[in-house]
Amino acid sequence: MSRQLTPDICVIGAGSAGLSVAAGAAAFGVPVVLVERAAMGGDCLNTGCIPSKSLLAAAGMAASRRAGAAFGVAPVDPAIDFAAAKAHLRSVISAIAPHDSVERFEGLGVTVVQGEARFTGRDTLAVGETTIRARRFVIATGSHPFLPPVPGLETVPFLTNESIFGLEACPEHLLILGGGPIGLEMAQAHRRLGARVTVLEAGRALSRDDEEHVPLVIEALKAEGVEFLERTHVARVEPGEAGVVLTVEWPEQGGRSDGAGRMGRIEGSHLLVATGRAPSIAGLGLDLAGVEFSARGIKVDEGLRTSNRRIYAIGDVVGGLQFTHVANYHAGLVLRSALFRLPAKENREIVPWVTYTTPEIAQVGLLEAEARKRYGTRLRAVRVDYAANDRAQAERRTTGKVKLLAGPGGRLVGASLVGANAGEMANLLSLAVSQGLTMKQLAGFIAPYPTYGEILRRAALAYYAEVPKRGLVRAVVRILRLFG
Ligand SMILES: Cc1cc2nc3c(=O)[nH]c(=O)nc-3n(C[C@H](O)[C@H](O)[C@H](O)COP(=O)(O)OP(=O)(O)OC[C@H]3O[C@@H](n4cnc5c(N)ncnc54)[C@H](O)[C@@H]3O)c2cc1C
Numbered sequence: 001m002s003r004q005l006t007p008d009i010c011v012i013g014a015g016s017a018g019l020s021v022a023a024g025a026a027a028f029g030v031p032v033v034l035v036e037r038a039a040m041g042g043d044c045l046n047t048g049c050i051p052s053k054s055l056l057a058a059a060g061m062a063a064s065r066r067a068g069a070a071f072g073v074a075p076v077d078p079a080i081d082f083a084a085a086k087a088h089l090r091s092v093i094s095a096i097a098p099h100d101s102v103e104r105f106e107g108l109g110v111t112v113v114q115g116e117a118r119f120t121g122r123d124t125l126a127v128g129e130t131t132i133r134a135r136r137f138v139i140a141t142g143s144h145p146f147l148p149p150v151p152g153l154e155t156v157p158f159l160t161n162e163s164i165f166g167l168e169a170c171p172e173h174l175l176i177l178g179g180g181p182i183g184l185e186m187a188q189a190h191r192r193l194g195a196r197v198t199v200l201e202a203g204r205a206l207s208r209d210d211e212e213h214v215p216l217v218i219e220a221l222k223a224e225g226v227e228f229l230e231r232t233h234v235a236r237v238e239p240g241e242a243g244v245v246l247t248v249e250w251p252e253q254g255g256r257s258d259g260a261g262r263m264g265r266i267e268g269s270h271l272l273v274a275t276g277r278a279p280s281i282a283g284l285g286l287d288l289a290g291v292e293f294s295a296r297g298i299k300v301d302e303g304l305r306t307s308n309r310r311i312y313a314i315g316d317v318v319g320g321l322q323f324t325h326v327a328n329y330h331a332g333l334v335l336r337s338a339l340f341r342l343p344a345k346e347n348r349e350i351v352p353w354v355t356y357t358t359p360e361i362a363q364v365g366l367l368e369a370e371a372r373k374r375y376g377t378r379l380r381a382v383r384v385d386y387a388a389n390d391r392a393q394a395e396r397r398t399t400g401k402v403k404l405l406a407g408p409g410g411r412l413v414g415a416s417l418v419g420a421n422a423g424e425m426a427n428l429l430s431l432a433v434s435q436g437l438t439m440k441q442l443a444g445f446i447a448p449y450p451t452y453g454e455i456l457r458r459a460a461l462a463y464y465a466e467v468p469k470r471g472l473v474r475a476v477v478r479i480l481r482l483f484g
């Protein structure tokens with residue numbers, strides 16, 4: 001039966017971005033319609049953050065059983081029930097799913113329409129028999145795996161993040177195309193759960209992270225048995241006896257340390273494609289809506305408005321930094337703009353991200369190379385090793401580094417971390433960068449002892465290490481001593 005809805009706001013996509021806008025708008029009593037064609041919760045809940053972090057947790061449990069010797073606890077080679085690990089993953093999703101469910105959102109006052117949305121005009125959307133005419137639209141349709149143009153890929157049953165979490169048996173030899181966050185998190189998780197794993201990366205693994213810190217992650221994964229082929233070109237994919245055969249090429253300065261030939265063949269049982277993301281915009285009717293886009297995503301201005309000013313686009317579909325917390329950040333900006341008509345401007349220089357390998361690697365704000373370009377000699381980088389932290393010593397997790405970047409006036413403009421709890425520590429640094437705090441303020445808080453977070457205060461104090469040596473400062477201290 002056909003029906004027409006006329007909300008103030010219509011949100012397309014019930015992933016991290018869309019859910020946040022819908023919940024926020026409904027909380028202020030604004031009529032809002034939310035359209036979703038598949039599972040509520042989008043990538044993060046169903047095929048992204050939650051299953052990947054749950055699998056890493058299972059893998060971490062296996063790794064800890066193998067690693068007790070230094071603590072006087074006899075290591076064991078644990079029997080892994082891969083199907084049970086997957087049951088754990090599904091139960092975590094089920095525990096979170098009610099929060100993102102149709103029932104909860106209807107309870108919040110949101111009208112949820114299930115089906116595929118497509119624009120039929122600049123202010124009209126069709127979802128099956130339903131027509132939605134809204135004052136404002138928010139496109140939050142996310143992204144899907146980008147498939148590289150490797151000849152033969154279509155001839156094998158390759159995996160992506162949309163299918164790998166459904167495997168019930170551990171792959172014998174998992175080949176992973178792409179050494180980004182998905183590739184490395186899945187490499188470590190599967191290796192720890194019993195698979196042989198080979199990562200093939202066209203360029204440099206984790207290329208968006210600090211280049212001084214990335215090698216610590218790669219070395220840790222290699223030490224656990226993950227095989228790495230960086231700067232490797234996969235020329236062809238074909239079916240093989242064991243599953244999949246890759247023909248690979250190494251350029252002159254090839255990634256193989258053994259100096260093997262320029263061409264080679266690698267056989268594995270499974271292939272995971274983790275080579276980036278493409279925006280989910282097919283069939284949306286963006287042309288009819290007057291919304292411009294490119295292969296990267298929907299084009300938006302700093303306020304996340306599209307070329308049609310009544311339509312915003314947020315989250316993965318705009319092709320910027322693709323993280324759940326960025327999707328949530330975007331949602332907040334859109335609510336500010338659409339509900340309160342306040343200026344809203346995305347600031348990409350305060351965004352943190354974390355890859356949840358062991359060790360974790362985290363970035364907040366500017367990378368050193370970016371900061372140097374911007375501030376030149378006015379930039380100071382201070383570095384502290386985890387080995388200087390008592391808690392890291394107690395837990396024997398001393399492989400790690402923190403680097404703080406101080407711009408003019410000692411303002412923290414960026415931070416890079418690698419090591420245990422790097423992601424948790426990124427929280428405090430994210431607050432500091434977003435609020436424009438200085439090294440003085442970062443040195444001035446009391447960190448509970450012994451915590452990993454003390455590393456941050458130590459790094460901030462290191463910024464002032466030269467102060468006691470300055471002549472003027474020493475002279476003042478000398479004079480003050482005269483007063484008893
Ligand atoms: C394996 C993996 C691990 C990740 N881990 C992390 C992590 O640890 N931390 C982190 O911050 N980020 C992580 N991410 C990234 C994170 O999942 C995404 O950035 C986030 O989910 C993007 O949210 P979104 O709302 O923009 O899009 P999505 O979650 O993709 O939601 C878009 C929704 O729109 C719907 N939709 C699309 N087109 C239409 C249409 N025409 N009509 C109706 N509905 C439509 C889709 O069905 C989907 O539900 C990970 C991603 C992957 C793949």
Ligand SMILES: NC(=O)c1ccc[n+]([C@@H]2O[C@H](COP(=O)([O-])OP(=O)(O)OC[C@H]3O[C@@H](n4cnc5c(N)ncnc54)[C@H](O)[C@@H]3O)[C@@H](O)[C@H]2O)c1
Nearest residue numbers: 148178179180181182183201202203274275276322354355
């Ligand atoms: N912990 C997290 O926050 C987390 C975890 C997973 C995913 N994510 C998000 O999901 C996004 C997608 O992750 P991703 O790892 O797929 O993408 P990515 O773009 O970060 O990395 C893809 C990698 O694949 C390589 N590559 C591309 N084509 C190739 C080819 N033909 N052969 C070999 N290598 C090739 C690239 O050089 C790159 O290093 C990330 O950018 C991130 O935003 C976040």
